[in-house]
Amino acid sequence: RKEVEQDPGPFNVPEGATVAFNCTYSNSASQSFFWYRQDCRKEPKLLMSVYSSGNEDGRFTAQLNRASQYISLLIRDSKLSDSATYLCVVRAGSYQLTFGKGTKLSVIP
Amino acid sequence: NAGVTQTPKFQVLKTGQSMTLQCAQDMNHNSMYWYRQDPGMGLRLIYYSASEGTTDKGEVPNGYNVSRLNKREFSLRLESAAPSQTSVYFCASLGVRLSTDTQYFGPGTRLTVL
Numbered sequence: 001r002k003e004v005e006q007d008p009g010p011f012n013v014p015e016g017a018t019v020a021f022n023c024t025y026s027n028s029a030s031q032s033f034f035w036y037r038q039d040c041r042k043e044p045k046l047l048m049s050v051y052s053s054g055n056e057d058g059r060f061t062a063q064l065n066r067a068s069q070y071i072s073l074l075i076r077d078s079k080l081s082d083s084a085t086y087l088c089v090v091r092a093g094s095y096q097l098t099f100g101k102g103t104k105l106s107v108i109p
Numbered sequence: 110n111a112g113v114t115q116t117p118k119f120q121v122l123k124t125g126q127s128m129t130l131q132c133a134q135d136m137n138h139n140s141m142y143w144y145r146q147d148p149g150m151g152l153r154l155i156y157y158s159a160s161e162g163t164t165d166k167g168e169v170p171n172g173y174n175v176s177r178l179n180k181r182e183f184s185l186r187l188e189s190a191a192p193s194q195t196s197v198y199f200c201a202s203l204g205v206r207l208s209t210d211t212q213y214f215g216p217g218t219r220l221t222v223l
Binding site: 008032034042043044045046049087091095096097099100101102 | 140144149150151152154157159167199203209210211212214215216217
């Protein structure tokens with residue numbers, strides 16, 4: 001079983017739609033969780049951390065379920081500029097982060 | 110404040126040639142990393158350096174060596190390039206942003222080995 005698994009997509013959604021991405025992780029000792037965004041041919045950048053209580057940043061909501069080892073990202077009112085690949089990232093040790101392969105989102109006019 | 114910089118941005122090598130990818134960060138971060146990214150494979154850790162003077166293997170270290178020259182610089186060397194090393198290479202450093210550990214990535218080096 002891969003350490004961090006994501007649906008690769010692509011997700012093609014119209015502007016204004018709500019889209020949800022899911023991620024599962026295998027290491028129960030994982031301590032920190034993140035969503036990164038990667039635009040085409042660019043470097044990954046931190047979108048948001050994921051906390052046990054769930055957290056929101058504008059149109060973006062992240063949820064963590066430690067019992068199920070499951071992380072989600074919800075994007076409301078999708079914009080064209082949200083088109084990117086979204087990477088689920090998990091940290092178990094002090095220094096190493098494990099990246100999922102990413103889910104590609106295309107927001108269509 | 111340039112963040113993480115990488116050179117070169119693009120490189121084409123022939124099989125068997127050697128080269129060094131350079132990385133520097135000006136954020137005073139202790140930890141630095143080298144990843145490769147291939148289509149359908151995601152980001153895979155090659156080597157990392159938890160602090161100046163230390164380096165450790167990641168998931169895919171074979172065919173690579175690294176040097177943590179000082180706190181700012183972390184280089185990746187391919188001694189004898191192979192076509193399987195064609196990839197996009199990202200350097201990253203680990204710092205704290207809004208109380209969260211955050212990896213800051215360089216812009217990447219696109220390497221083709223013929």
